[in-house]
Amino acid sequence: MAGRRARTGRGWDASPPRTGDPTLRPRRGRRTSGDESTPGSGAVGRADADQAADTPRDESEVAREICLRQLAVRPRTRAELATVLARRGISEETADAVLDRYDEVGIIDDAAFARAWVSSRHAGRGLARRALANELRQRGVDGDTASAALDELDESTEAETARALVERKLRTARGEPDAVFRRLVGMLARKGYPPGVAIRAVKDALAAQSAEAAEFAEQIDADALADTEG
Numbered sequence: 467m468a469g470r471r472a473r474t475g476r477g478w479d480a481s482p483p484r485t486g487d488p489t490l491r492p493r494r495g496r497r498t499s500g501d502e503s504t505p506g507s508g509a510v511g512r513a514d515a516d517q518a519a520d521t522p523r524d525e526s527e528v529a530r531e532i533c534l535r536q537l538a539v540r541p542r543t544r545a546e547l548a549t550v551l552a553r554r555g556i557s558e559e560t561a562d563a564v565l566d567r568y569d570e571v572g573i574i575d576d577a578a579f580a581r582a583w584v585s586s587r588h589a590g591r592g593l594a595r596r597a598l599a600n601e602l603r604q605r606g607v608d609g610d611t612a613s614a615a616l617d618e619l620d621e622s623t624e625a626e627t628a629r630a631l632v633e634r635k636l637r638t639a640r641g642e643p644d645a646v647f648r649r650l651v652g653m654l655a656r657k658g659y660p661p662g663v664a665i666r667a668v669k670d671a672l673a674a675q676s677a678e679a680a681e682f683a684e685q686i687d688a689d690a691l692a693d694t695e696g
Contacts, residue, residue, distance in 0.1 A: 545606020580615035597658025
């Protein structure tokens with residue numbers, strides 16, 4: 467019986483493929499349109515980018531960006547923003563248009579700014595109405611808006627704050643009662659307290675400190691000194 471021919475199929479016992487078999491040659495992938503690059507396309511893209519960079523930006527857009535960067539740092543008044551825009555070369559007409567729009571939508575609000583400023587500076591620094599009014603004026607808040615914000619700080623609150631400031635300073639105060647008295651009254655005056663409020667606050671605090679200080683305080687005529695200082 468004649469011997470069987472060796473299998474030449476593709477099963478597990480198949481013979482190794484012939485290298486010349488055209489059916490086993492790897493196919494070359496087709497180049498897609500995305501892979502093809504147009505000569506000079508990189509240069510064109512760079513030219514477009516350069517042209518976009520050289521295109522003048524709209525002044526209103528620049529003004530808006532300046533304002534938003536300023537407001538990201540802290541709240542600002544309209545006058546403060548107008549000053550920054552002028553310093554950056556923005557025309558008055560464009561600045562007014564941008565700031566008017568920000569007023570309309572509430573991005574800038576001088577009344578809210580003034581109220582927050584008074585509350586924060588009085589609580590944090592113990593500033594009285596006179597000093598606060600000066601700070602608001604420096605930031606361009608108009609008189610009526612500032613007065614409305616300052617009205618929320620009444621005289622009794624101002625007097626209580628003055629007394630608390632004095633008591634805090636007295637804990638570390640050194641020297642004769644008269645020297646301490648002058649320093650504390652001066653401190654309150656720099657914070658904007660009226661002479662009468664400052665003198666009474668220091669007198670009352672000294673009277674409660676020690677016998678020597680109380681004796682000195684007893685001799686102080688707060689009303690007379692307030693008239694003299696005023």
